[in-house]
Amino acid sequence: MAFGEQPAYLRIASDLRRQIANGSLPPHARLPSQARISEEYGVSDTVALEARRVLMAEGLVEGRSGSGTYVRERPVPRRISRSGYRPAAGASPFRQEQTAGGARGTWESSSEQAEAGPDVAARLGVETGARVMRTRYVFREGGEAMMLSTSWEPLAVTGRTPVMLPEEGPLGGCGVVERMAAIDVIVDNVSEEVGARPGFADELLALGGVPGHTVLVVARTYYASGRAVETADIVVPADRFRIAYHLPVK
Incomplete structure (x- = not known):
């Protein structure tokens, strides 16, 4: 193979990807079988299998038990707005963004006390093993799961206060800024880091994805006078x- 030349399985995957993109292989069409790919491109069964695996890893095709491999319907990506803090009494950022976009969103949540692992402890600036309130969310739009979030708040800040449980009490369901202000903790800035990775099995199950799909992860942290008071991982199907x-x- 010459320098810079792609392996055969990648060239085949690229050609099949082009056919999917231009509609020659439309959504729900059956992908050529491994034997047919081997014959048409003059390659071994192993090369043909690897080409099909590339397309599956990219989420372009999906296997159906006992039936074959088919081109997936490609959804038109929708926007999730991240526009910064906007004061609105009694409204979480998710509720504000949904309202601004004309959508109606709902969410489910559960909170429990936990120990901060090394990564969360570093983000919160606390010792590994420090007690935190961990809250897991599933956000839905029109009944469809669109976003997951896990947040951690140091109990050294919220413990034994009316806002210890993010979704309960007089400020349940409000944003971090409003809840912290109620205990005289003034949030003055927030940082977000965005990355991508393959989704974990439980995440893809909740979001309706398939193994190998990529998710976007927003690592968000709220600060009050330099002290982290909440950090969260927000997971979105890419x-x-x-x-x-x-x-x-x-």
């Missing part, structure tokens, strides 16, 4: 959503 930022210029 094939269905785009994260859009609209930030003020000062």
Whole structure:
């Protein structure tokens, strides 16, 4: 193989990907069998299998038990707005963003006390094993799971206060900024880091994805006078959503 030349399985995957993109292989069409790919491209069964695996890993095709491999319906990505803090009494950021987009979102949550692992402890600036309140969310739009989130708040900040449980009490369901203000902790900035990785099995099960699908992960942390008071991982299926930022210029 010459320098810079692609392996045969990648060239085949590229050609099949092009056919999917231009509609020659439309959604729900059956992908050529391994034997047919071997014959048409003059390659071994092993090469043909690897080409099919590439397309499956990219989420372009899916296997159906006892039937074969088919081109997946490609959803038109929708936007999830990340526009910064906007004061609105009694409304969480998710509720604000859904309202602004004309959608009606719901969520489910569960909270429990836990110990901060090394990564969470580093983000919160606490010792590994420090007690935190961990809250897991499933956000839905029109009944469809669109986003997962796990947040951690140091109990050294919220413990034994009315806002210890994010979704219960007089400020249940409000945003972090409002809840912290109620205990005289003034949030003054937030950081977000966006990355991508293969989704974990439990995440893809909850989000309706298939093994190998990529998710976008927003690692968000709220600060009050330099002290982290909440950190969260927000997980979004990359094939269905785009994260859009609209930030003020000062």
